[in-house]
């Protein structure tokens with residue numbers, strides 16, 4: 073019975089019926105009592121009328137002295153009057169009086185019983201209300217947390233709980249699907265890895281995920297990589313000079329290469345990977361545009377001394393940006409920072425003057441470089457076969473000013489924290 077009361081879809085009509093069933097006996101008794109009270113009032117009115125008549129008659133007899141002369145009759149009438157008066161306030165119908173008192177007592181008992189029942193019902197309702205509130209709280213928590221424990225703790229007695237159980241089932245289904253997809257993804261990864269290994273072993277390197285020498289672990293030889301915007305190309309790797317994974321972008325060591333090249337040659341690259349070479353500005357831009365690279369420059373003199381400079385965020389702009397040196401990052405090393413002066417400089421060759429000087433720095437220093445008004449480094453200058461101070465030579469100002477280097481190597485690899 074009480075469960076149906078908490079059924080949200082039918083609580084109103086059932087509550088009305090419930091209340092009516094409780095109040096109906098009380099209303100019936102109240103109606104009967106009212107009828108009896110009206111009868112009593114009517115009787116009282118009759119008696120009062122009779123008293124008035126008797127008093128009038130008594131006064132009339134006193135006026136005419138008959139009252140004194142007729143003591144017996146007077147006594148009789150007084151007794152009658154007393155009886156009448158008594159009958160007004162204590163009805164002569166003793167059966168009726170007892171019945172009325174019994175009814176009142178019975179009504180009081182029923183009212184007391186109803187009140188006790190109401191108290192009990194109120195207590196039960198209070199408990200049920202608390203339960204409903206608890207259910208609501210759990211449903212809200214269930215919705216927000218998507219936790220499955222509600223279905224086992226509350227059952228499905230309400231629409232909300234049924235809905236929540238449905239949502240939980242859906243979530244479980246989605247989780248299972250995600251787990252299956254993750255397994256599928258992992259299987260595909262394994263397949264891809266296996267495929268890459270087979271391709272490397274067979275000499276097929278047409279793999280766009282290999283974009284630098286970092287994919288070849290400890291290689292110090294020529295490898296095939298894919299450079300975005302350029303395509304597949306051969307590069308020289310170095311894992312001997314300063315750890316593994318470096319891709320060499322410029323190398324000088326014996327003067328066999330000519331570095332006084334024009335714009336297009338610097339854009340495409342020139343030289344030989346087994347000798348001296350410049351990898352090409354377009355390739356450097358393609359590598360550094362989508363991945364953070366560090367740059368390392370290693371210089372040696374004719375006495376075997378070696379210094380180096382590193383920059384942790386090396387990036388070049390596109391040809392449309394004149395291969396601008398857009399970023400260097402933080403410097404570290406032993407050679408001093410002679411490249412910071414070139415930050416934000418465009419590249420200049422003898423046939424493309426992008427420097428800020430009135431003349432052409434590439435012609436003045438006999439190279440191609442990132443010049444502004446001037447420069448503090450000239451690593452593409454003319455190779456000198458002996459130690460000397462030579463403005464057109466390969467020099468690094470913070471190391472030896474114009475003092476030339478015997479060897480120089482520029483190389484990059486993905487930046488690692």
Ligand SMILES: [Ca+2]
Pocket residue numbers: 425426427428429430431432433
């Ligand atoms: Ca200029």
